[in-house]
Amino acid sequence: MSSNINFQTIDWSAIASSVHLGETGEAFWQTIQFPGLRIRIVEYSAGYLADHWCQKGHIVHCLEGEFVSELQSGEAFTLTKGMTYVVSDELSSHRSISKDGVKLLIIDGDFLK
Template identity: 70%
Template structure:
């Protein structure tokens, strides 16, 4: 397993460029900071956003503002509201995000969420 060493630093999200990712409907805007084996993103989903794929990647997700529906491929759903989180390891679910009014999320993922690396 990769064990990166990250020196103390602050992240000024206002200075991180946004990239645009179209969904099935709506748009996702990502601001991404990457380290060896670790990715940290501030993600904003627009109103009426539906992801264009089923994701099997592991994440730690914290809802900063708004609300998002997490839909699993088996049809089950959960709602993440401001102040709530979810966590899942790589390969343990096929999930996608859906919003009505938009949402801001902090998403952390990386090698540590891959069971094969432990």
């Protein structure tokens, strides 16, 4: 099976949204899945706190708003519009917190193992 992706555009307005409950608040995901690659627009509601510590690798780019990426080690990083973080699988347990809501572009996949 080829993992190559032919040129294509994504009209995010045509991609259905799914709801994922946090410990508090909600996350709304619009997801495109390719073999070994997932691309999402994710919006966290105001008051969002993830319900788990994530071990997966991601590239997370803040499109609008602000959020905190908290590491299980106790470190916390505030990301605002235009900022990005990158982490590989199994390297840093992390979770997201959003006081006022945020819109993110998240890319993850096999290349982050």
